[in-house]
Amino acid sequence: MSPVVALTVAGSDSGGGAGLQADLHTFAAFGVHGTTAVTAVTVQNTVAVSAVHEIPPHLVGEQIRVVMEDLRPGAVKTGMLASAPIIQAISDAFRRHGIGRGGTIPLVLDPVCASMHGNPLLRPDALAELKAMFALATVVTPNLDETQLLVGTRDQRAAARALLELGPQYALVKGGHDSGPRSRDLLTDGSTELWLDAARIDTGNTHGSGDTLGAAITARLAGGDTLAEAAAVAKRYVTTAVATSYSVGAGHGPVGHPPAAEPVVRVEVPS
Ligand SMILES: Nc1ncnc2c1ncn2[C@@H]1O[C@H](COP(=O)(O)OP(=O)(O)OP(=O)(O)O)[C@@H](O)[C@H]1O
Numbered sequence: 232m233s234p235v236v237a238l239t240v241a242g243s244d245s246g247g248g249a250g251l252q253a254d255l256h257t258f259a260a261f262g263v264h265g266t267t268a269v270t271a272v273t274v275q276n277t278v279a280v281s282a283v284h285e286i287p288p289h290l291v292g293e294q295i296r297v298v299m300e301d302l303r304p305g306a307v308k309t310g311m312l313a314s315a316p317i318i319q320a321i322s323d324a325f326r327r328h329g330i331g332r333g334g335t336i337p338l339v340l341d342p343v344c345a346s347m348h349g350n351p352l353l354r355p356d357a358l359a360e361l362k363a364m365f366a367l368a369t370v371v372t373p374n375l376d377e378t379q380l381l382v383g384t385r386d387q388r389a390a391a392r393a394l395l396e397l398g399p400q401y402a403l404v405k406g407g408h409d410s411g412p413r414s415r416d417l418l419t420d421g422s423t424e425l426w427l428d429a430a431r432i433d434t435g436n437t438h439g440s441g442d443t444l445g446a447a448i449t450a451r452l453a454g455g456d457t458l459a460e461a462a463a464v465a466k467r468y469v470t471t472a473v474a475t476s477y478s479v480g481a482g483h484g485p486v487g488h489p490p491a492a493e494p495v496v497r498v499e500v501p502s
């Protein structure tokens with residue numbers, strides 16, 4: 232039986248907590264075969280991002296092409312995209328391979344702009360290009376710092392409305408950076424509204440939580456879920472991930488990636 236496959240188009244985090252490393256851990260936890268198109272190599276640990284090396288745009292496009300032609304992922308996620316020329320190459324490849332709106336393969340677009348340390352992961356002059364790409368997305372998943380940058384507000388409802396005007400099918404506005412006893416994310420397509428709600432866990436070790444939520448949605452979409460189903464499962468998973476986070480290094484530790492309670496494919500260990 233061939234496995235369910237997902238693709239992440241993202242940057243590498245040398246510290247192993249976020250970026251494509253978190254995406255691959257998440258795909259594996261759901262029993263999904265993970266593939267990657269690397270956009271940038273970041274020199275990063277739990278304390279800071281100290282350098283970024285961008286991959287040439289045509290090579291990012293080529294990674295997408297060879298994965299699409301051979302492994303046929305059922306869903307695609309984007310994370311750190313780094314620069315406007317890289318975003319253009321990715322958008323072209325997505326249109327060519329039927330990824331996102333107008334195609335048949337769902338696209339989860341996490342508009343990563345900075346690390347949780349506050350270091351930039353997107354060139355400031357690439358913001359317009361990133362926003363233009365939203366029209367391709369099944370869902371965009373910004374945190375509150377990103378909504379402030381993209382649409383000028385940290386109010387979840389107002390941000391979702393403004394994001395939907397840019398053309399994605401759904402907006403999922405994450406509330407991890409809010410305060411209060413609950414960590415609430417808003418999922419809406421403009422006519423229905425779903426609040427994904429969980430207790431806020433008292434920890435500073437949330438590095439990679441956003442990537443993990445988006446990758447869990449992508450894994451479940453690859454397995455055939457609707458977006459609302461995928462988001463509900465992913466929220467339960469990221470809450471477990473934050474609950475199993477740990478301290479490593481001197482800064483923000485990563486979330487854990489335990490086997491998913493609601494996997495796409497249950498991994499059987501031969502006895
Ligand atoms: N302390 C916490 N307790 C429970 N859930 C949390 C906590 N922090 C974040 N979350 C959840 O984790 C997910 C990611 O949210 P967040 O807003 O932190 O994203 P992010 O900033 O993109 O993450 P990252 O740290 O990867 O950059 C959301 O579902 C959010 O509600």
Ligand SMILES: Cc1ncc(CO)c(N)n1
Pocket residue numbers: 241242243244249250251273275310311343345346347352438439441442
């Ligand atoms: C490479 C990379 N992607 C995404 C994030 C945001 O979590 C990060 N810190 N590093």
